[in-house]
Amino acid sequence: MNHIAIKMLMGDKGKYFGIVMGLTFASLIMTQQPAIFLGLMARSYSFISDVGLPDIWVMDAKVQFVDDIKPLQDTELYRVRGISGVEWAMPMYKGLLKARLVDGTFQTCNVIGLDDATLIGGPPVMLDGKLEDLRRSDGIIVDIDGAKDKLGKPASTPGGSPTPLKVGDSLELNDHRAIIVGIAKVTRTFQSQPVIYTTYSRAKSYAPKERKLLSFVLVKTKPGQDPAELTRRIRASTGLAAYTQAEFMSLTYEYFMHNTGIPINFGISVLLGFIVGAAIAGQTFYNFTLENLRQFGVLKAMGTGNWTLLRMILLQAVLVGTLGYGLGVGLTALFGYLMRHSILAFKFPWQLLLFSGAGVSLICVFAAVLSILKVLRLEPAIVFKG
Amino acid sequence: MSSSTFAVHCQNVLKVYDTGGQKVTALNGVDLDIAMGELMMLVGPSGCGKTTLISVIAGILDQDSGSCVVFGEDLLNMSSRNKLNFRARNIGFVFQAFNLLPSLSAAENVSVPLIINGMKRSDAERKAISVLEQVGLGARVTALPSELSGGQQQRVAIARALIHSPRLIVCDEPTSSLDHETGRNVMTLLKDVAMHKDRALVIVTHDARIFDFADRIATMDDGHIVEVKTAGILASPASASKACTPDAVEPYNLAPE
Structure with missing residues (x-):
């Protein structure tokens, strides 16, 4: 039944494109904004990481971060x-x-x-x-x-x-x-x-x-x-205060995390991306299921079990999720590549892939669960309604 | 005659819908037998319970009380899993709106029941092509439903209803969306390829032009079977003109004129 699920999904090109684009947008925002955030935060300690040889930095005990100079x-x-x-x-x-x-x-x-x-x-x-x-x-x-x-x-x-x-x-x-x-x-x-x-x-x-x-x-x-x-x-x-290089970087990073509005500003962007992406992709995917309800009803009437229908919807969700995620992450990588010589801060560690992957997965699960509930509750007798 | 000798044996079937606090009795003690090899038509005004009755017979809706035994199996007492398997093996559906999956080709649509029954996709599609040839659509196997005329779509639907050799075929207004000639062609096809001594056909219809294809015609009104007659009587021109009126509320005059 998998090929039927895929054909149902791709049959309406407009809606298919809409779902994938919604997820691409969500994935892009959830990857690109944190990448800029991480790049920016990495700049907070880049002076320390540029100084390679020493193992330990010694300074006045009251120093809170690398630019907070209290001379000795x-x-x-x-x-x-x-x-x-x-x-x-x-x-x-x-x-x-x-x-x-x-x-x-x-x-x-x-x-x-x-x-x-x-x-x-x-x-x-x-x-x-x-x-x-x-x-x-x-x-x-x-x-x-x-x-x-x-x-x-x-x-x-x-x-x-x-x-x-x-x-x-x-x-x-x-x-x-x-x-x-x-x-x-x-x-x-x-x-x-x-x-x-x-x-x-x-x-x-x-x-x-x-x-x-x-x-x-x-x-x-x-x-x-x-x-x-x-x-x-x-x-x-x-x-005096003495820190290993990693400790001093962490001290500086934590200072900026706790004493500036940067994390909350980027956090809001990422959250907005997640909500908008979930709304667009979730709503479009749910609408797609609603419009195909009669088709699911026909399959159910002909003897397709709930478990098979559930697998079909999950497959559709995984497919659009993977495509949207891949496109979003790819666009983020392209963005980073094109901006590599600019002043823009950008850092794209592999952990970020997991973060945005988890975000897109959540959206897909949300959309799929809504659709699955609808299909599971579907009375196959709907097929005889005009 | 025992219930096992009938394709369908319904006794005192009751079905009440709860529509927002209001109870609507769709089936009010329906008794109906359909024999093997019989083509039974169900006629009656809109809302008289025809569609509810075929939904119960096809095992896609549970009645509230009474029994409906199909090929010796009481569907109400079956587990969901067994009922699914029973439907997948024994029931074929033909709908007024065809209900073909729009993104699948004709052959893929026809192969769906076989795939549901566990056949490999390639084998199912091979068999689907041969069934499509039987219904005269051998040249359109790759066409999407949107590329086919109404009559061709209904032929695809008939091929889909027949491909897994079900013992009961349930048709809901199979000719309503078609012009007279196409409708008759579809019925001829149904009768030619579907009728078999081990198989029964139940057709819900308002279309008096096809009454002459039936072996018997059961008239329903207000959730009851009012009358069951042989086709020749109801298929007379005067009765036919009444039966054609979809929203007629009076029971048809089944008395010979």
Whole structure:
């Protein structure tokens, strides 16, 4: 009877298309919106994940997330270095400083100061120049997006795009001359400011004079040492906060989850997609069954059992569900692919496939149950009614 | 004669519908016997209980009381599963509106009863083609119902009703949607290919033009069988003109003129 169920489903092309499109829309919304949400949330900790080498981040105990900088005294670096199990510990500066551009305007930049000797914590990908060039006098590395846009030189024609900065160009950072020695690619963060890398000592000279300028201490554990155990030791010895990289990412993620309206806004979008999809697909599928009720009645009169009819309706639901889900997920993937070079945040892990798959399945089950109840209650004598 | 010698043996069948708190008696103590090899027509005004009676006889509606024994089986006392199997094997249906599945071809429509009875689809469709040839539609086996005329659709429906060799064929107004000539052709076909000494046909109709095909005609009114006569009497022109009136409320005058 399966082929009869499939032919019944596809017999009315318009309705068939309507059901599949309803499910495609639901699947698209339930996949694409969470993908953007996950991409956006991943940006909250992308600065941490870009810094690959250290196992542990040490900071002031009151820090709530990666951009919540509460500076430490430089002496804290030496205290951390003195703790057993620490292979090495390096300073990092992170702060917002104003850059004066060629045309005299100012742009706030996210300045990262790296340990002068090792340059640990540098950008993940260099597009032009080398990380070591930071050791050159007044050297800075600028991220490509900042170089092209906010730090760019005035356009050669009125209304045109800014001319990108390139190696050899210069800026003023807090009245200090800075020469661009490299262009890097960094993962986008929540902050829209350009990112500038320099050495720790040079960053401190750019920053307004303060007693405390050390943002983080980056720690590598000795081989065989458990990072979680070492974080406990650092906390106990220094009174500072110490997190493994994963813990610090999670701390930042949780902060944004609980202190911003992002999850609720995206949650509403996803819920709306689910409700609208369920309404469209459920209603169309139910109407489709209602319109085919006489046909089901004929089959019932001719001796088709309820179980067979139930299987036929389930098959129809599974078929439209699979098609709608596949199309929705495919469109989401296409959307992500087309937007891969844009500013849009997008992350599409396999778990998201399960999430939207479960959503579409729920809609199909809902639609199928409505239809099945109708068909199970159907009196076959309906076939003799005019 | 014992009930087992009849194709259908109904005794004192009562069926009451509850329509929103109002009780409507559709069958009010119907007694009816249909013999093997007989073509019985049920006539009467609209709402007199004809359709309810064939629904009970076909096992798709349960009566409230009384018994209806079909080929020796009391359908009311059968389990749902057995009743389904009984219908699938023993009953063929022909409807006024044909009730073909619109997205299936003629051959696929005809093969449905065999598939319900567990036959492989390819075998069922092969047999369906041969039955369609018997009803003169060998050239239209792949046509969809929408591509066939009313008469052709009814032939497909007849082929579907016959393909699994049921012992009882129940027809509801099989010629009402057809013109006179097509209607008679369909009845000729039904009588030629369906009538068999081990099979019975029950036809509900208002169409007096086909009364002469019946062996007997039972007239119903107000939930009763009023009269059962041989076909020749009711098929006379004067009676026929009354029987043609679908909403006639008076019982037909069955007395010979």
